[in-house]
Amino acid sequence: MPRPGKNSYSDQKPPYSYISLTAMAIQSSQEKMLPLSDIYKFIMDRFPYYRENTQRWQNSLRHNLSFNDCFIKIPRRPDQPGKGSFWALHPDCGDMFENGSFLRRRKRFKLLRAEHLASKNSQMLHYFHHHHHQNKLGIGPPEAAAGVGRLPQFQTYSINGGQSTGFKHPFAIENIIGRDYKGMMAGGLPISSVMHHLGYPVPSQISNMVNSMWPHVGMLESMAPMPISPDYGPFGVPMKTLCHPASQTMPAVPVPIKPTPSLAAVSAISNLARSPTQLCSSSTSSLLGQTLSDSTEGKNNFLHPTVVHS
DNA sequence: CCATGTTTACGGCTCA
DNA sequence: TGAGCCGTAAACATGG
Numbered sequence: 001m002p003r004p005g006k007n008s009y010s011d012q013k014p015p016y017s018y019i020s021l022t023a024m025a026i027q028s029s030q031e032k033m034l035p036l037s038d039i040y041k042f043i044m045d046r047f048p049y050y051r052e053n054t055q056r057w058q059n060s061l062r063h064n065l066s067f068n069d070c071f072i073k074i075p076r077r078p079d080q081p082g083k084g085s086f087w088a089l090h091p092d093c094g095d096m097f098e099n100g101s102f103l104r105r106r107k108r109f110k111l112l113r114a115e116h117l118a119s120k121n122s123q124m125l126h127y128f129h130h131h132h133h134q135n136k137l138g139i140g141p142p143e144a145a146a147g148v149g150r151l152p153q154f155q156t157y158s159i160n161g162g163q164s165t166g167f168k169h170p171f172a173i174e175n176i177i178g179r180d181y182k183g184m185m186a187g188g189l190p191i192s193s194v195m196h197h198l199g200y201p202v203p204s205q206i207s208n209m210v211n212s213m214w215p216h217v218g219m220l221e222s223m224a225p226m227p228i229s230p231d232y233g234p235f236g237v238p239m240k241t242l243c244h245p246a247s248q249t250m251p252a253v254p255v256p257i258k259p260t261p262s263l264a265a266v267s268a269i270s271n272l273a274r275s276p277t278q279l280c281s282s283s284t285s286s287l288l289g290q291t292l293s294d295s296t297e298g299k300n301n302f303l304h305p306t307v308v309h310s
Numbered sequence: 311c312c313a314t315g316t317t318t319a320c321g322g323c324t325c326a
Numbered sequence: 327t328g329a330g331c332c333g334t335a336a337a338c339a340t341g342g
Contacts, residue, residue: 311342312341312342313340313341313342314339314340314341314342315338315339315340315341316337316338316339316340317336317337317338317339318335318336318337318338319334319335319336319337320333320334320335321332321333321334322331322332322333322334323330323331323332323333324329324330324331324332325328325329325330325331326327326328326329326330
């Protein structure tokens with residue numbers, strides 16, 4: 001039992017990898033991209049655990065940003081002063097958390113050489129092209145302008161000139177976190193109960209929050225810190241209003257990494273039902289994918305984006 | 311100088 | 327048990 005004043009459960013390490021956390025942060029922003037400092041902020045605001053040892057985990061996080069191809073860097077426009085680039089999710093990175101684990105991906109997203117180079121150029125080009133019209137007011141970081149514009153909910157930084165229409169970031173929070181784990185329990189407890197004890201929401205809670213608010217309000221229009229309490233999710237949204245009352249159950253909190261085909265199917269369907277335009281699945285993104293040796297330098301060799309299967 | 315990136319290395323852990 | 331993912335440390339570069 002956590003005592004008041006003492007360490008509470010919410011001070012414990014959240015069951016998310018840095019990749020998950022970063023993806024959440026990015027997805028939570030209106031523009032689907034954030035500067036490093038805002039990624040830090042997102043995490044620290046919502047997960048007390050990360051308010052300490054900042055040197056350590058921030059170094060790890062930067063390592064993840066650079067090392068993993070699922071994250072792409074988008075340079076600032078001249079009218080977006082500030083330090084460092086924006087970070088976004090690679091549009092083709094696939095559903096890296098399809099098994100429902102946010103601690104460890106079943107497979108990782110790795111680009112091939114030429115793809116890597118290509119994305120470095122055309123991605124940002126596309127960005128410039130795209131956002132210049134849509135967000136003219138954009139002075140300052142995207143989250144500043146976020147409050148006003150009702151931009152299309154899903155902007156992707158397409159590397160193939162917008163050809164991947166309809167394709168959502170598989171990393172979109174509802175994909176990352178968005179699953180219906182019907183009837184699932186965590187350690188013998190209903191997930192909601194576990195969530196409550198943890199003091200931060202588990203994946204599908206976030207999903208519910210996202211899904212319930214995205215249609216109306218831009219997610220996290222402000223990056224303002226919100227009070228952390230069992231009643232609030234990491235996005236500062238009251239859980240009560242967002243948590244589906246009954247039938248909603250959650251994955252075990254540190255979700256066992258088990259590829260469960262049936263579940264995957266279910267989640268695919270539910271994702272579809274929930275947002276028809278977002279047909280996103282790992283299979284979509286890995287259509288062109290060919291396996292590639294997982295060497296570190298493998299990122300620099302071929303023509304197509306690919307998903308390396310483990 | 312400090313924040314931001316990039317890269318290498320290594321040990322722990324999990325899954326096939 | 328090996329392969330691969332993850333977390334961490336650390337060296338190094340760069341730009342404001």
